Structures are given as C-alpha cells and as structure tokens.
Amino acid sequence: MNIKKEITIYDLAKKLNYSPSTISRALNDNKSISKKTVKLVKDTAEEMGYRPNVLAAGLRNNKSKTIGISISRINRHFIASLISGIEETARKAGYNVIISQSNDKYKNEINNTKALYDSRITGLICSLSMETSDYEHFKQFTDKGIPIVFVDRVPNKFNSYKVVIDNYSAGYAATKHLIEQGCKRIAHFAGEQHLNVYEERKKGYLDALKEFNLPIEENLIHHFKTLSFEEGKKMTAKLMAMTNPPDGIFSANDTAAVSAIIYAKSKGIKIPEELAIIGFNDDPISSIVDPALSTVSHPAAKMGEISAKRILEHSKNNYDQSVSEVTILNTEIIIRDSSNRKKLLP
C-alpha cells in the first residue's frame, strides 16, 4: 500500500522549464500567456495527472469556491428539491456545496453557520430554523462582505438577498378556492407565527374570509408546532367532533392536510362534499392520497437555482452588500379531488 505523491504546479514547472507562476497562469487561462504555452501546460497537466488543490487556492484568495447551505433538515421534499437546484447550478459554475442541518434548532444553526464561515464559503444560502428569531449569527458573514441569500423562511428584519414565494397571495388564493367551492366555515392549520411563511399564509386566509364576508372563527384556527401527521390527525378529530364542524380546511402544509383526509375518510366523512381540503407544498404524497389533495405548488428547485445564482453574481460583481434584493416567485394552485366540488356537479 504505497501512496502516490501529489503532482503540483512545481512539478509541472520543473518538467516544462517554466516558472510556477506561468503554470498557474496558464492553467487559469491568463491572457498574458501564449496560447501555445497554455495548451502545452494543460496537456502535460492532464498527462501527469495534475489535480489542483483548491485548499491552497482558497487560502490564497481567502475564499473557497463553495456555497454553504443551512436548512432545517434534508429529508423533506421541498428542502431536498431546493438543495438539488442549488447543487446543480453551483456545480455547473465549478462550485462545491456544503450542507448543514439545523434540525430546526437555533443552537445548531449557530454552530453550523460558524462551521460554514470557517470554510470560507463564497456565500450562504439559508432557510431559517423554526426556533430562529435572532439574526446575530449572520452578521459574521455580512461583516466580511460574504453574501447571504435567505430562501423560503426568511427574516423580515435583516438586510440581504431573499428568494421567496408570495405566501400571502397563495394563502389567499387557496382560501378563495375553498370559498368558491361553497365552503362557509373554513378551518386553518397554521404554523409557527414568527416564521414569515406561516404568518403570511394565515394573513392571506384571513383576508380572503373578510373579502367574502365570512366570519373569522378563532376556534377554527389552530397553530401547530410542527404541522406533523399526528398533530394534524388529532386536530382534525377535534374539529370534526365540534357540534358545528368546519366544511373546509386550509392547511399550511401537505402532511397535516393528508392526515386530515385520512382521518376524515376513516370516519366516513365525505371529501370534498362534507369537508373540502387544500394543503401547501405539492409534496409527492399529495397526489398519491385518495382523494388526491389540492395544494399550492412551490417552485423549489427553481428557488434553489436562483439563490445559487445570486451568490455567484455577487461574487463576480461584488454588489453593494447593503442592498436587499428580494425575488418573489409565483405559486400555483393545484386543484385535485380533495376540494373539487364543482367537478361532482353534472
């Protein structure tokens, strides 16, 4: 088991009788090196099995070609798609992607951002943890001119790039859709209200009710810790046991919405006739559940792509850090059988 020695630009320099500077420039297509030499250098680099050491380059430039990601957890469909979009565009540009999961813990997010900083990332893409309401730990980046792109779950009081969907409009549209299907008493499964996404979805819901002169009933609005399957099931049970149960549910995510469908079915409640349901995210489960769940689709991969591009552009042009450029992407209401009462009409 003998370990082969690494080939460096010095080895190339010695072999070709050039200085390391020339080799470096040739490899980077510096125009002050003749095309002939560039070709020669690149060919022998290939031939000798030279592989650049990005750590050395990174040290010298005080920046590695790396994008850092801080998210809650990977194994959720939306997040996985987001990361997929980031990775794809980053890699095309020759950048690596480092991921870190907060598991929705504030403390983890702090430690992770530190670790990412220590790697001298070119930029950070972050979707906040559930618990985060203080943003001090992001200053280490802005202090050093390192761009941050917040995506989906973003802070309202922090100057930086943001890539989001219009949660308000989506919440409004989802609720309006239920109203148009004839729902009069629509419940809302809401998420943590200090997170912009859930706060805005709820606002949209409330405004739609107002718009159509439907009363806002506080006992139909429930704030969930995690919008999990279990939570959703329990809440659906509670709601449907009311003397005057709701005839519609707008859930801030699909998991809870699906749990509502499954619970209602098990109790013989007809969907959508007695209870129309719409979720949020367009998770794979939403098209599999029976009846299929209406929902709001997120352009997750696209959001990742745009976020990555923000970082790449910034590092090219060195934009003014103090500018907070917000990108708002369109959502789409996907109507399936869980809410489509009109389809049932002759």
Added chain:
Amino acid sequence: MNIKKEITIYDLAKKLNYSPSTISRALNDNKSISKKTVKLVKDTAEEMGYRPNVLAAGLRNNKSKTIGISISRINRHFIASLISGIEETARKAGYNVIISQSNDKYKNEINNTKALYDSRITGLICSLSMETSDYEHFKQFTDKGIPIVFVDRVPNKFNSYKVVIDNYSAGYAATKHLIEQGCKRIAHFAGEQHLNVYEERKKGYLDALKEFNLPIEENLIHHFKTLSFEEGKKMTAKLMAMTNPPDGIFSANDTAAVSAIIYAKSKGIKIPEELAIIGFNDDPISSIVDPALSTVSHPAAKMGEISAKRILEHSKNNYDQSVSEVTILNTEIIIRDSSNRKKLLP
C-alpha cells in the same frame, strides 16, 4: 460598507506575547501547553472573535475535515435520509459534508468525483449512478489512501468499504410473503440488472419461487429503466390485460408499486384479493396510498451514519486500504393492506 479584517493566530500571538505555534497548539488542546495558557488563549480567541481558517489547516495537512458524497439525486426519500444520517454524524465530529449529484449519469459522476478530490476530502461516500459500470474514477482516491465507502448501490469488483442491506434476503422475503398470502403467479418489476441492488432483489424473488415450487414465467418479469410512476402504470396495464394476469406483484421500488395500486384501483381490480402488491423502500407515499402499500424498509439514515463513521474511523486509525469491510444491515418487511389477504379472513 467596510469589511472587517480577519483575526489570525498571529494576531493572538502578538496580543498575548506568545509564538504562533503556541497559539496553534493551545487551540488544538496540545498537551505540551499548560492548561493555564490554553485557557488564556481560548478565552482571548473568543473575545477577539478569532475564527480558524480550515483552508489553511487543510492545506498544511493535505486534507480538509470534509466528507464528500456522490449520489444520483438528492430529492428522493431514501437518498435524502441517507445524506441526513451522514451529515449528522459528520457534523458531530466536526466534519463538513460536500454533496454532488450525478443525476444517474456516468459522466457527471466522473466530474463530481474529480471536484471532490480537488477539495481534498477526508473520504468519499458514494452510491453509484445508474450508468456506472466502470470504476476507474475511484482509483484517484485509493491511490492516495483516501477511503471510499460505497453505500446501497455498490460495485461488486472494487475493494473498499461497503454499507448495504441484504437485498437478496429482502427480495426473497417479500416474495415469500406474497406466496404465503396465496399468490400463485407473482410478477416482478425489476430494475437495471447491472446494479447490485436490483440484481439481488430479483435473485431473491426467483429463489423464493423455486423454493415454493412455483414456475418462473419470463413474461411476468419486467426490467425497468427507472422504475418510475409512468413506467409502472404502463406495465401494470400490460400485465392486467393478459389473458392470465398475475395475482401478485413484487416491485423493486415503491414508486412503481404505488402506480400499480392506483392503476388497479382505477380498473376496479381488488387489492389485495385479486392482486397483492409489495414494494421496496418504505417511501412516505407507501403509507399514504390506499390501500397502504406493503414494502421493505431500508434503514437509510442508519446507513448514512455507519458510512460516515467508517470514514472517520479510517482517518483516525489509517486502516489498511486493501481491506474491504462490508456492513450488511437488516431490512424489515412491512405488511400493509396492499398484500394482507389474511387480515380479510374472519
């Protein structure tokens, strides 16, 4: 917008009147530095806002505390859970995780592994792309003593660590389960046969049939390109249109199995009475589909955890690279309504 200067160990050294070496050692808890000094150094480091530059350390050590991952694509439940497991254990040990997606293209896998190598990763965790059947591009790691852990989709002819499930036994058990439910003509949705996972699942299927003296009918065995929803649906349609259709399906993944359920339901075929179905992976969709899909559960996060630990151990102990240590994890058959005929009996 003025960018703050970075604090280095030289700044700490100057401030404390120590040499940089002492600072470095103190920060790394080297025992040749007095506890008093260590505390002093760490405290002022904290106070001055010192953050280590892992690029510099990595350059010096010719290895960054980073684990590289090469997988097909992130946004699949199994892969996302796997990565989640890797990230969690890596981060606990102070390691970063770089991900790269091949999108199941051999060429991408080659480029990605090069990029990972260039980052001087401590080790590589890889689940092969669909197209990979040549392993030359992994030699760059073993040549340099960098450990590789293949996980799930592993090469059979390459010396390295491997973390897998017993696909053969799982395939056997899944098929046996259908047989025990009374199925006589069981179809198999198989994947690409040069991938160990699909090859072995099929072998298990075949051996179970033999064991129970059921005939092997080639027209019930179908090899899929991607085991997608559409492929599964088409194939189910074809199978159920036969004059003598199968009474059971063992699908090598859940997506195709779910598509079979949905297709059969749409055609009024009773599940599991007329057609019993079992899938593979225990994707979230499998418990949501109605009737719920029986399946084989993968300990995905656990596999990630073990893979990461292999890398960490290796880098601590510098094990003999030529040893190919294989870890085989248990799977579990999860019986749900899509195959549970006995439940229907009084």
Added chain:
DNA sequence: ATAATTAACGAAAACGGTTGAGTAAACATA
C-alpha cells in the same frame, strides 16, 4: 534608427495554520 509599447514570462512574497526540532528553565535522580 530610436523610442515606446507590448507580449511572455520569472522572482518572491503572501495566505493562515501546523509541526519537527530545538532551547531554556525547573525539577528530579543518582
């Protein structure tokens, strides 16, 4: 023909840690 410009490359100093070898003082041992 001479001055000015340009093209093509080289020397050497960073970048921020790590580490083997060395040292001075304090302490223990024979």
Added chain:
DNA sequence: TATGTTTACTCAACCGTTTTCGTTAATTAT
C-alpha cells in the same frame, strides 16, 4: 554536584496557489 528528565515554549520550514512587480525580447510607432 553533575546528570537526566520534564515542562512550556520558540523557530523556521512547509503546504500549493496566486499575484504584484519586474525583466527581457520582440514588435510597432515616429
């Protein structure tokens, strides 16, 4: 008392690139 051992540091080289200044020779302008 002389010697050996520890303790707690320091020195300086090194990791592989990049980049700022040069330098030299060739080309162009005057």
